[in-house]
Amino acid sequence: MICPSCGIEILTGKSFCPLCGMHIKHLSEDSAELRERATACRYPEYKEKKPDTVKTAVFFSTCVVSIVSLFINYLTFAQNHFLWSLLVISAVFFIYKTIFIWTSRVYYIGAKLFTQFFWSAQLMIVIDVLTGLSFWSFSLVIPWFSVGITTILTVLAACNHKNYEEYTGYMTAAFFLSVVLFIISLFPFIRTKWPSWAAMLYAILTVFALFLFSRRQLKEELKKRFLL
């Protein structure tokens, strides 16, 4: 049919012109060929996207808890000189991210573990800073997290031999993480050095085992991950 406003032939089963929105009438004199072409050109009625209300509600609750605790902390700061609200904010965001990481279908297991590691590490650092900054987070907790992540990846690689090369990329990343922790432990403010060094030794042994038990594909795996 022809839109009376635009003067252009419109192929549609609907009663309006897509160019101007004007009502158009289907004419009986429209040829069968034209009607057939209009049917061929039709699109589906798209399903409406439902908003992710659960995710939004969890995020909103996280923000509410953070803002309210910050507000109360501000009002009571004269009586108690402790920034406990920062601790609450870090903790609720840690919980929020943990839920998000483990319910999301987006990430690979290695990526999930690493994201979890970084959020756990930031929570430990915040607690450390708020409780007097004795660097226990760097000297004790984070190195053990690093050992934990390397162990989990090793177990996964051993159990799922089909995806061995997939995990080796993440294990190599875990090795570099322990190198960073080792370098941090060399600074004088880190008094307890042995956990970082143990984590480093553990990572070296793991990577050694990795190469020893790997197939030829490992080289290719590393090449694609570090492609330059």
Added chain:
Amino acid sequence: MITWYSIDTAGKLFPSVSSNNNSSFFRIAAVLKEPINQDIFQETIDRVRPRFSFFFVRLRRGTFWNYLEENNEPFLVQQETDCPCTASQFGRHDSHLIRFLYFGNRLSIELFHSITDGRGAIEFMKAVLFTYSVIAAERNCDKVLPVPEEKIVNIQSTPVIDDYENSFLRFAKINKKGSKLEIRKFPPASYHIEGTPAAQKCVGVITGLISSEQLNRYAKSLGTTVTGYLASLLIYSIYSARIKFSTEKKPVVVSVPVNLRRRFPSVTFRNFFAVVNISFSFSTIESENSAPLFDTILESVSQQLEHLTRKENLQREIDKNIFFDKNRIGRWVPLRIKHLFVRLGFNLFGEVRRTITLSNMGEIDLPSGTAQLVDHGEALLYPSLKCPLNCAVITVNDSMSISFTKAIEETDVIRSFFLLLKQQTNLQLQVYSNISREKV
């Protein structure tokens, strides 16, 4: 062993800039004369998959670059239920960079821009349509099967390195050590089409069908090409619908992707295109200029197109692309940081400096046995926040389809374009759309 591919120079941009508002998925579709048979379509995909295995991949993150990894998950054809060119969530096991959709008579393939460009997609679509017609003929027990011609990729052959080579690297003339690049002054920000964001963020499509041969003849009579004519008409439509009623001084910039395979002998299915920006500023037109406005635009656009698509200028575009790829410092920047800079650069120097993209993908040249199954083709470009209106052109069987994709509710520019096209050429024009609400 899982096969992997590095992403070509142009394709590296898209993983960084893609989002819900800029999906980087484009669509090539064919509207057949008969409804699509799901079983035949699925069998078609299963048959062509080994030959085009480099398209059946997933996007993975490396330390310094993204890369493509063979995806062994099944690729199932799906009935179309979502809006065209929707974004994908990468990193999921089932996230594909290529989608096979059907609805009624429409067979659509949506591709993420990192794996191929328009020309590569057309070659793939040709192989799919040909195989579909062969299987349909086999099932109908037809005595005469469509004959494969040279213009169709033989799906019995095996992929070769040339199929997925990064042709930018082959044809770049940049000195690897010195990497000298002519630094040109960045053009000013362009005029932007603004409007009410589309409901549900659904991409609206309005397609016009016109005779390719007659439009070609008309464009030639004006001393230009179809692309030159359509780009001029687009600029004039934007002027008629928007700029005429405002005090806007910024130039209208039409980005035209150019297939580099025509000037540089490459058979790659990966990205090998350059983008040339055709600019027209209405503030520079003198009021006493007696020539009609459209003629002035047409002359300027034709000259710019002719100049910018010369081999030496396209060579410069290749070198410019490769400069950022080969930059020694940039290569060692971790991917996460690279993403931030690429996104920033794209918003500052890419999106801000173009009004609309016009991609003439050319012709889907099919063997006669297959061509008779197809009514017409469609090509859809994804819109973005800054460029909420884009246009793609494709031709099958003398039927040229000019499809606008929009992320805004307003249709004034599109209406103006089709009215002018009808008025000027006086050719038969048929328009259809996916818009389902009356308020446009």
